[in-house]
Amino acid sequence: MMERLFVAGLSHHTAPLAVREQLALDEDKLREIVSDLAGRGTCAEIMILSTCNRVEVYGVADVPGEARSVAFRQMGAQRGIGLPTLEPLLYTHGGVEAVQHAFRVASSLDSMVLGEPQILGQVKDAFALAQACRTVGPVLHSLMSQAFAVAKRVRTDTEVGRHAVSVSFAAVELARKIFGGLGGRSVLLVGAGEMGELAARHLVEEGTLPVYVANRTWARAESLARDLAGTAVPFEELLPVLAQVDIVITSTAAPEPIIRAAEVERVLHARRGRPLFLIDIAVPRNVEPAVNALDGVFVYDVDDLRSVVEANLRERQRQAQRAEALVEREVTKFAARLRDLEVVPTIVSLREKLEEIRRAEVARALARLPGADPATREALEALSQGLINKVLHGPTVKLRDSSRAGHHRRWIEFISELFGLHPRGGAGREP
């Protein structure tokens, strides 16, 4: 079962965007291809994950290479890309490696932006689509449910997705490092640059209140203030506002600093030691660098925010190492479970077979005892049940043990031969 599991595809690691964007297919097309592959019997189970960074086929097939070729020939055909063009970009993982790949992808360890949260949803969507097409069998089902569980654990147990990796979110994160909760912190937005507005919006979403907006053009200040549910303040009266607010975002096109150290120092006393966080997104800078030296005042310009983002990415990388170890452990556990799963059909059909015999024999015996009272019938049932349970015990234990040791194939064959079984699932093809 494990040996027939495979994943084949291309991703941002192997294929350029020009190819990936060509292969991005809509849902209807995916549904068609998935159903077709399952229908013609190339794959026993199949699911296709298609995002802007990867196109991957997860499946169970006797000949994974064939399934891979058919799938990608069909996908490429939509946009006129021949299989020879795609072939060198494709990778294939089988068995345990496929399990590991699935876990890593769902946990966002294989993503372009390490730890980004979207991929898990995309995998879930792909799984749901395959389920709707009825191309999911026991292997993909247990693989994906486990992949979702692992992804969740990676997210909660490591910090691989925790630190901001965009400039505007880095600003929010810094504000939290300075103030703790952001609810009720006041914000002053100076200028109407796009990035400044974006950062202000993120802050407002975190519950900052009230918001003040200052702009050289009064009308622009008013309209932006309306947008952010804030108050417009005259550009000339920045200082009194500076004494009150907690966070200042500047993004004006002024050629030289509009907030100077001497001015900020003057309002510090009125601030009673409350920290002040200035986010200067303007280039050239709107805040004099010397302001950062003042006690309790923090100034971050665009470069500073970028270096925080870089540090956060490095931090995610560190956390990813722990996540990889976690995934590794889960893969081992899952492989063992999958092997267990392989012996289950044999055990089930062995039990069914004996049960069949038992029922027939009990019926025969009762036919010969027409006057049997309920107590006798019960005793017969119990006797026969006990008998088959005793007989079943040995083979069942043997099968489970052999699966753990990895040589269950031989035993499945042996026991099937011995009892004349035709187990469903397992080595056979799914209906």
Next chain:
Amino acid sequence: MNAVVFDVALTAYILAAVAALSSLIWRRDDLGRAARVLTLAGWICHTAAVALRGVELGRPPVLTLAEVVSVVIWVAVLVDLVVERRYGITAFGAFLLPVVLALGLGLPTGLRDLALEPQASSAWILVHVALVLVGLAALVLNFGSALMYVLQERQLKAKRPGVFYYRMPSLQTLDRLTLVTLTVAFPFLTVGLGLGVVRAGRAWGRDLVLDPLALFSIVMWLVYAATLSGRVVGRWGGRRAAYFAIVGFCVLLATLGAGVIFQGRHGS
């Protein structure tokens, strides 16, 4: 017996400190949990050790400097446990436990034999010691949070996120903690030391100014008084307040050191 139990407690504190620091540096939550369990275990042993000593000696175990320091640690660790649980400041132990250890490891050596004059063990002295004790415990925490503030502030100013940035609470949380611990410590310290001065002034007369522990205590009180008034009246920023808290704690350590090295009237 109490010495053995105390050593067990101290060992648990050492392990807890190592675990807490490792959890901070390598950002491992599981080590943080281990640190909290070890801290709690250490504290329970410590409680037993203090109680046993009291029972063995048949008197409150706060009459020698060593006993006082031990109880200061006991209170500080208790507050650490509460702070970590209530406020979720898991990095606190990493800063507090080393301080606790620095104090605790001194106990078996120099501090042990220092005792108050037997005739001085009156109710007055007990109140004096108890008040100063609570004050000192709060100041240990004050130092821990001030140190964390300074480190976090430096990292934020330098704009290079590192260990502290990723693991420590926000600046305002630390600032509030520093202020609260100082505000709690100061009245206890003031009344406790005041009682001591009044009482010793009567008993020792002019010898009071020759007692190093008393002298250093007064210097320490002045530093903390300056810090508190700076914050309340002068509206100091967090950084200056934190630096003063650290200076204050250095004087506190010097005070204890002076108590050990120079045997003034406090010594026997």
